[in-house]
Amino acid sequence: MADKLETPLLDTITSPEDIRALPQEDLRQLADELRAEMIDAVSVTGGHLGAGLGVVELTVAIHAIFNTPDDRLIWDVGHQAYPHKIVTGRRDRIRTLRQKDGLSGFTRRAESEYDAFGAGHSSTSISAGLGMAVAAELQGQPRRVISVIGDGAMSAGMAYEAMNNAGTMDARLIVILNDNDMSIAPPTGAMSAYLARLVSGPVYRNMRETAKSLARRLPPFFHEPARRTEEFARSFFTGGTLFEELGFYYVGPIDGHNLDHLLPVLENVRDSETGPILVHVVTKKGKGYAPAEDSADKYHGVSKFNVITGAQAKAPSNAPSYTSVFAESLIQEAEQDPRIVAVTAAMPSGTGLDKFAKAFADRIYDVGIAEQHAVTFAAGLAADGMRPFAAIYSTFLQRAYDQVIHDVAIQNLPVRFAIDRAGYVGADGPTHAGNYDAAYLGAIPNMTLMAAADEAELRHMVATAAQHDSGPIAFRYPRGEGRGVEMPERGKVLQIGRGRIVQDGGTIALLSYGTRLGECLAASEQLAALGLNPTVADARFMKPLDREMITNLAQTHDVLVTAEEGSIGGFGAHVATFLANEGLLDGNVRFRPLALPDSFVEQASQSDMYAAAGLNARGIVSTALKALGYDDAALKAAYNRIG
Structure with missing residues (x-):
C-alpha cells in the first residue's frame, strides 16, 4: 500500500501474552488490523493468501484463550499460519516470507517456539498433536494441545487414522476443523452458536456424564437405546455423528469469524476434562478481501499483487509453463484415445488438470488429499484396460511409495505417473522440493523413467507414456516455464531407453537428465571459449539407460559429467x-556426477539454489575443468578468459 497502515492495536502486540492482556471487546479490532497487515504483506511477497485470511479471527481467539506456547498449537499444512506468525513476534520479518534467508511459508520449529510442529504436507496435525498430548500426560504436564486442520486435509486417510487412535485414548487433544470450503454442516446463525456453546459447556457435559453413569446401572438392554437417544438428540441439532463414532466429543458448527461465538466455546473446551474434542468451525477462504473471497482458487497462492485492484503481477514470458504443456499434450492424446483418464489428488489446477476437466469432465477424478488412494485407484483403472495418468507433485508422490511398489509395480500395471515440480521449487522450500523421485522410483523393478529436457520433450513424453502398456512409466518435469524451444504440433512416441546427442564434440561429454540440458549447452559455450568443444547429450531415460550411448561417451571422451535435478541415488548413481x-x-x-546435495536446502530463487548446488553453467564448467586437472590458479585464469 502507498500509505502506512494504521494498526494501533496490532502495533502493541509482540507476543500472544499481549493478546491475552487485551479486553475481549478489543479483539475484533485486532483481527481487522491483523487481516489488513497480512494482505499488505503478502501483496509484497506473494504466497498463500486465502487460507490465512480465513483464520484471522480463529488465530486471535486461540492465542487469546490458550496459553501458547506452553499449550501446543499445531497448524496443519502450515499455509494457514501467516496471521499466527505476525502475532508471535515475527511481524518485523513478515515481508521476507518465502525469500532467501526469510521466513518460511510454512510452520517451522527452528523458526519460533510458537511453531510447535513443522508442516508442509497436509493431514499431519492430529497425529502429531496426539503424540504431544500423550507426551504431556506421561510427563505430568497440564498443557493443552490444539490441532487446527483444514477441511481439505480431512480428505486424507492419515487424519482418520489419527482420530481413530485418539478416540480410544483419554488424551487431552483439541482438534479444530477449519471447514472453509466443503461445508460439512453449515452454521445456522445464533441458534447454532447457542447450541455449540451449550454442548461445550460444563453443565451439559456433567449432565451427559451423569446420564451415562446412570445408564450403566440399568439392565444391559437399556444401554444401546439410551446411547442412541443421546446421540440422536445432539446430532439432530449439531451434526458430528462421524466424529462421535471415532471417539471425539463433537462441538459445532460455529461461525469462525464471530469472536462472540468463538471465544466462549474455546474457553469451554480449554477447561474441559473430557478428552479428545473436535470443534467444527466454519470459515470463508479469503475472508475480508473481496478478490480472494470471489475467486478462492486463484487467491489460494498468489504472486505479488495490487491491494486495491487485486491484480497479480505476472512476469513476461515467451515460453509456456511445463504444467500447461503437460495438460495440453494430455488433452491431445485423450482426443484420440477414450481409454485415457486423469487422476489428481486435490491439485487439479496445480497439475494443469483443470484444463483437462474442461475438455473431458467425465474422465478426470479428483480423489482429494489421498495420494495413496490415487495410486491404487489408478492401478485399478489400469488393471481393467484404461490408460490412467496420475498427475502428482514429486514431493506428494512420496506419500504413496508403498502403493507404487505393491499395487502398481509388482503387478506391472501400466499406470502413467506425471511428476510435476521435479527438482527445486524455490520459495516453497524443502517441504515441497521434488528432489527424490528419481532415486526412489529408480529402485523399483518394472518402472520406466523419463525426464523432459524442455517443453517439446515433455510433449513427446506424454505421447510415449500414452502408448506404453507394458508396465508403469513416469516422466518428470520442473516447476516454471520452458526454455522457449519450438514446439511440435503433436508429440511423437520415443523409443524406450534411447537418448539423443544434441551436440557433437570431444574431450568432455556432458550428459543431462532433465532440464539441466539448457545449462549444459550454456556450459558448452563457455568451454568452447577455452578451445574445448564438448559433446552434449540428453539421456531422456534413466530406466532403462541408453547403454550404447553411454558406452560410446565413456570410450571416446576423457571426462564424462552427468547433471540432474535430483538427489544422490538417482541418474548419476545408475550411470x-x-x-x-x-x-x-x-x-x-x-566420471563426475552432478546431483543435488545431500541436505535440505532452504528457500531461495530456483536459479540461486541450482547455482549453490553447482548445477548451473559455471558449476558444470568448473566440474569438467577440475576433472581435466585444472588447479585453482588455472581455474581462475579460465574464468577470466570466459568472462
Whole structure:
C-alpha cells in the first residue's frame, strides 16, 4: 500500500501474552488490523493468501484463550499460519516470507517456539498433536494441545487414522476443523452458536456424564437405546455423528469469524476434562478481501499483487509453463484415445488438470488429499484396460511409495505417473522440493523413467507414456516455464531407453537428465571459449539407460559429467553402476556426477539454489575443468578468459 497502515492495536502486540492482556471487546479490532497487515504483506511477497485470511479471527481467539506456547498449537499444512506468525513476534520479518534467508511459508520449529510442529504436507496435525498430548500426560504436564486442520486435509486417510487412535485414548487433544470450503454442516446463525456453546459447556457435559453413569446401572438392554437417544438428540441439532463414532466429543458448527461465538466455546473446551474434542468451525477462504473471497482458487497462492485492484503481477514470458504443456499434450492424446483418464489428488489446477476437466469432465477424478488412494485407484483403472495418468507433485508422490511398489509395480500395471515440480521449487522450500523421485522410483523393478529436457520433450513424453502398456512409466518435469524451444504440433512416441546427442564434440561429454540440458549447452559455450568443444547429450531415460550411448561417451571422451535435478541415488548413481559393472571406469574416462546435495536446502530463487548446488553453467564448467586437472590458479585464469 502507498500509505502506512494504521494498526494501533496490532502495533502493541509482540507476543500472544499481549493478546491475552487485551479486553475481549478489543479483539475484533485486532483481527481487522491483523487481516489488513497480512494482505499488505503478502501483496509484497506473494504466497498463500486465502487460507490465512480465513483464520484471522480463529488465530486471535486461540492465542487469546490458550496459553501458547506452553499449550501446543499445531497448524496443519502450515499455509494457514501467516496471521499466527505476525502475532508471535515475527511481524518485523513478515515481508521476507518465502525469500532467501526469510521466513518460511510454512510452520517451522527452528523458526519460533510458537511453531510447535513443522508442516508442509497436509493431514499431519492430529497425529502429531496426539503424540504431544500423550507426551504431556506421561510427563505430568497440564498443557493443552490444539490441532487446527483444514477441511481439505480431512480428505486424507492419515487424519482418520489419527482420530481413530485418539478416540480410544483419554488424551487431552483439541482438534479444530477449519471447514472453509466443503461445508460439512453449515452454521445456522445464533441458534447454532447457542447450541455449540451449550454442548461445550460444563453443565451439559456433567449432565451427559451423569446420564451415562446412570445408564450403566440399568439392565444391559437399556444401554444401546439410551446411547442412541443421546446421540440422536445432539446430532439432530449439531451434526458430528462421524466424529462421535471415532471417539471425539463433537462441538459445532460455529461461525469462525464471530469472536462472540468463538471465544466462549474455546474457553469451554480449554477447561474441559473430557478428552479428545473436535470443534467444527466454519470459515470463508479469503475472508475480508473481496478478490480472494470471489475467486478462492486463484487467491489460494498468489504472486505479488495490487491491494486495491487485486491484480497479480505476472512476469513476461515467451515460453509456456511445463504444467500447461503437460495438460495440453494430455488433452491431445485423450482426443484420440477414450481409454485415457486423469487422476489428481486435490491439485487439479496445480497439475494443469483443470484444463483437462474442461475438455473431458467425465474422465478426470479428483480423489482429494489421498495420494495413496490415487495410486491404487489408478492401478485399478489400469488393471481393467484404461490408460490412467496420475498427475502428482514429486514431493506428494512420496506419500504413496508403498502403493507404487505393491499395487502398481509388482503387478506391472501400466499406470502413467506425471511428476510435476521435479527438482527445486524455490520459495516453497524443502517441504515441497521434488528432489527424490528419481532415486526412489529408480529402485523399483518394472518402472520406466523419463525426464523432459524442455517443453517439446515433455510433449513427446506424454505421447510415449500414452502408448506404453507394458508396465508403469513416469516422466518428470520442473516447476516454471520452458526454455522457449519450438514446439511440435503433436508429440511423437520415443523409443524406450534411447537418448539423443544434441551436440557433437570431444574431450568432455556432458550428459543431462532433465532440464539441466539448457545449462549444459550454456556450459558448452563457455568451454568452447577455452578451445574445448564438448559433446552434449540428453539421456531422456534413466530406466532403462541408453547403454550404447553411454558406452560410446565413456570410450571416446576423457571426462564424462552427468547433471540432474535430483538427489544422490538417482541418474548419476545408475550411470556409475553401469560404468563400473561394464569395466568402463577402468580406462581413461573420468566420471563426475552432478546431483543435488545431500541436505535440505532452504528457500531461495530456483536459479540461486541450482547455482549453490553447482548445477548451473559455471558449476558444470568448473566440474569438467577440475576433472581435466585444472588447479585453482588455472581455474581462475579460465574464468577470466570466459568472462
